Amino acid sequence: MIVERKSTEIRQEQIKQAVLDIIFSDGLKNLSTRNLARQIGMSEGTIFRHFPTKQDIILSIIKDVQEEFIGSLRYIANSNKEPEQRLQEFICKTVEYLSNKKGITMLLFSEASHNNDVILKNSLMLIFNSQKNLVSKIILDGIAMEKWDGDIPVENIAMLYMGIPVSLNIELTLSAGEFHVNDFCNKMFSLMIKILKNS
Secondary structure, three states: OHHHHHHHHHHHHHHHHHHHHHHHHHOHHHOOHHHHHHHHOOOHHHHHHHOOOHHHHHHHHHHHHHHHHHHHHHHHHOOOOOHHHHHHHHHHHHHHHHHHOOOHHHHHHHHHHHOOOHHHHHHHHHHHHHHHHHHHHHHHHHHHOOOOOOOOOHHHHHHHHHOHHHHHHHHHHHOOOOOOHHHHHHHHHHHHHHHHHHO
């Protein structure tokens, strides 16, 4: 029984990763169960045994984002480290996670734009607001400790951070395999710090 459950979990992970790979390389419009089955070498019937609908796969991916990504960002934002160190770790975790899950940004933005499913929209809004609130907490902590300019419009800086996934997605698409996570992370961090200190 335990072996079967593990096998199911592995299969589900393969399906979800294949969904992200297809979205990143071919676009959301080419995400079909036929393409998905071909990508991972299993029948469409097998896919439906693991996920009854395509939407169930997407909701499962979003749940993973909430648990893995937002969970790790929350841990960083609430740690006792200096605000500058937390901000760097926060940005780098964002870049690292989204570059490892390359189709996630396109999936989230596409589904938010084109799907009228209330559950899906609420889940995406929760992810979006969680990121903004957590990065705002780090910025407010830095201001409270007088490390950063107190006149900074925190909401605007948080929105600047929210643009990182979009820039990252463009870089990943155009890099042809030459993308360096650390370089991109350091550039984004340096930009944010310059704004926070010189506003």
